[in-house]
Amino acid sequence: MIASDSKTAQAHACHHGRPAEGCQDCKARLFSVCAALTTEELEELEALSRQMTIGPRQALFAQDDEAMAVYNVTDGAIRLSRLLPDGRRHVMGFALVGDFLGLALPDRFTVTAEALVPTSLCRFERTGFKALVAGKPHLLQRLHERAGYELSLAQDQMMLLGRRTAEEKVARFLVGLRERYARIGRDSVTLELPMGRQDIADHLGLTIETVSRMLTRFDRERTILIVPGGVRVRDEARLESLAAG
Amino acid sequence: MIASDSKTAQAHACHHGRPAEGCQDCKARLFSVCAALTTEELEELEALSRQMTIGPRQALFAQDDEAMAVYNVTDGAIRLSRLLPDGRRHVMGFALVGDFLGLALPDRFTVTAEALVPTSLCRFERTGFKALVAGKPHLLQRLHERAGYELSLAQDQMMLLGRRTAEEKVARFLVGLRERYARIGRDSVTLELPMGRQDIADHLGLTIETVSRMLTRFDRERTILIVPGGVRVRDEARLESLAAG
DNA sequence: CGGTAGATTGAAGATCCTCAATCCGTGTGG
DNA sequence: CCACACGGATTGAGGATCTTCAATCTACCG
Numbered sequence: 255m256i257a258s259d260s261k262t263a264q265a266h267a268c269h270h271g272r273p274a275e276g277c278q279d280c281k282a283r284l285f286s287v288c289a290a291l292t293t294e295e296l297e298e299l300e301a302l303s304r305q306m307t308i309g310p311r312q313a314l315f316a317q318d319d320e321a322m323a324v325y326n327v328t329d330g331a332i333r334l335s336r337l338l339p340d341g342r343r344h345v346m347g348f349a350l351v352g353d354f355l356g357l358a359l360p361d362r363f364t365v366t367a368e369a370l371v372p373t374s375l376c377r378f379e380r381t382g383f384k385a386l387v388a389g390k391p392h393l394l395q396r397l398h399e400r401a402g403y404e405l406s407l408a409q410d411q412m413m414l415l416g417r418r419t420a421e422e423k424v425a426r427f428l429v430g431l432r433e434r435y436a437r438i439g440r441d442s443v444t445l446e447l448p449m450g451r452q453d454i455a456d457h458l459g460l461t462i463e464t465v466s467r468m469l470t471r472f473d474r475e476r477t478i479l480i481v482p483g484g485v486r487v488r489d490e491a492r493l494e495s496l497a498a499g
Numbered sequence: 500m501i502a503s504d505s506k507t508a509q510a511h512a513c514h515h516g517r518p519a520e521g522c523q524d525c526k527a528r529l530f531s532v533c534a535a536l537t538t539e540e541l542e543e544l545e546a547l548s549r550q551m552t553i554g555p556r557q558a559l560f561a562q563d564d565e566a567m568a569v570y571n572v573t574d575g576a577i578r579l580s581r582l583l584p585d586g587r588r589h590v591m592g593f594a595l596v597g598d599f600l601g602l603a604l605p606d607r608f609t610v611t612a613e614a615l616v617p618t619s620l621c622r623f624e625r626t627g628f629k630a631l632v633a634g635k636p637h638l639l640q641r642l643h644e645r646a647g648y649e650l651s652l653a654q655d656q657m658m659l660l661g662r663r664t665a666e667e668k669v670a671r672f673l674v675g676l677r678e679r680y681a682r683i684g685r686d687s688v689t690l691e692l693p694m695g696r697q698d699i700a701d702h703l704g705l706t707i708e709t710v711s712r713m714l715t716r717f718d719r720e721r722t723i724l725i726v727p728g729g730v731r732v733r734d735e736a737r738l739e740s741l742a743a744g
Numbered sequence: 745c746g747g748t749a750g751a752t753t754g755a756a757g758a759t760c761c762t763c764a765a766t767c768c769g770t771g772t773g774g
Numbered sequence: 775c776c777a778c779a780c781g782g783a784t785t786g787a788g789g790a791t792c793t794t795c796a797a798t799c800t801a802c803c804g
Contacts, residue, residue: 402603
């Protein structure tokens with residue numbers, strides 16, 4: 255399923271040196287953990303960072319890889335997935351602008367991260383980042399808070415996977431994406447879906463056919479409109495009631 | 500489903516003052532975040548702690564409650580659950596000796612915590628604990644690491660919920676419990692099940708009937724033996740192969 | 745001994761999955 | 775420019791798994 259060119263991306267796509275515009279103008283500035291930093295601290299962080307870009311289907315890192323760096327997504331979309339020994343896959347989530355990868359500063363990554371579209375990231379070499387954090391308790395505090403939020407999101411997802419019907423799952427997925435897009439200032443009416451149906455299925459614990467059927471059902475009932483590359487929300491209230499709580 | 504006496508437990512069960520034996524002899528000492536502390540730090544922490552005990556079906560705190568304290572389980576078992584607006588429940592997990600509740604130091608709890616059996620805890624008033632942590636970066640670091648581990652466990656659980664069959668779910672639940680019991684030095688052959696079948700079902704995204712059927716199947720196939728209050732593992736290898744990866 | 749809560753068992757049914765065919769959009773080559 | 779191939783998405787039919795509903799069993803406790 256994973257394309258042959260999806261080896262872990264090396265720094266070849268990386269512009270060594272500061273990004274042209276720096277953190278101040280970063281698209282992710284306001285949504286990421288960076289938002290908690292003072293201008294001064296931001297400069298320290300910036301000194302550590304390297305901009306990089308990877309193409310669709312390229313892997314940023316793989317499950318069980320030694321974590322050499324942590325990342326902040328500044329543009330694009332990343333799929334976070336896990337593989338079961340027997341080949342079954344589960345998509346843990348999708349990282350968008352402002353999302354931090356390797357938040358928990360683990361020794362090894364617990365998921366595989368692959369770009370769905372051309373994606374820009376801010377890369378922090380792990381040891382340097384850890385050193386910086388060690389000297390800035392309130393940055394660590396911020397990371398920890400964020401981890402707590404992630405944990406709560408993970409709980410939402412468990413609830414979704416364990417106790418919801420296919421219809422609710424797909425509706426909730428769309429509502430959730432709509433909310434995220436709204437927060438990062440993207441069009442939240444015509445939702446771009448950078449991931450494929452199989453990715454959505456693997457995220458929701460469904461099959462591709464069921465996802466497809468639910469989407470066509472929503473489309474037929476005029477709740478959404480399926481458009482190339484995404485969906486347009488036609489009846490937000492109805493979609494939210496389908497998502498049920 | 501929740502008993503009427505399951506209001507949030509107040510400090511009435513709490514022995515105000517230091518525990519008789521102190522942290523040094525604490526049953527959870529070696530398994531909890533406390534393991535990372537020096538004797539000196541442990542004393543500081545101890546000064547902040549209050550021992551308390553709650554009975555079965557008593558709630559320690561409820562979802563969306565303001566988090567006034569964090570807890571370390573020193574004995575017993577706690578059920579962590581979430582309720583959907585329509586009444587569906589999901590059990591996020593079970594806390595045993597050494598497990599920390601409120602790890603992420605959230606403002607409000609994201610789950611409801613209820614004792615399954617008489618349970619002892621070490622209670623830390625939240626503001627005091629936060630202040631202590633703020634002055635001890637490596638304790639915060641330790642908490643953060645632990646949060647990362649929790650996140651990884653949550654991912655395991657998502658995989659379980661989304662991509663596994665009923666048989667695998669129940670088998671994996673037993674294997675996981677066995678491993679946890681082994682780590683905290685409890686009998687890992689005859690597994691005590693302090694939670695009811697409904698709790699297990701709500702944890703695995705199944706119905707009580709399916710859980711019951713799987714257990715009886717394992718029993719008939721001589722993989723386990725159902726005993727009052729728990730199960731005895733008869734064929735560990737087989738159970739692990741049923742849990743599949 | 746009867747009452748209750750939890751657990752088990754059975755039968756019937758719904759949801760979702762599997763398998764297979766078809767469709768659609770895009771890119772390629774004749 | 776059209777034919778074709780390809781990958782992804784959709785649709786349909788049939789089937790498996792798990793749920794639902796209901797009855798029964800068991801253990802515990804007054």
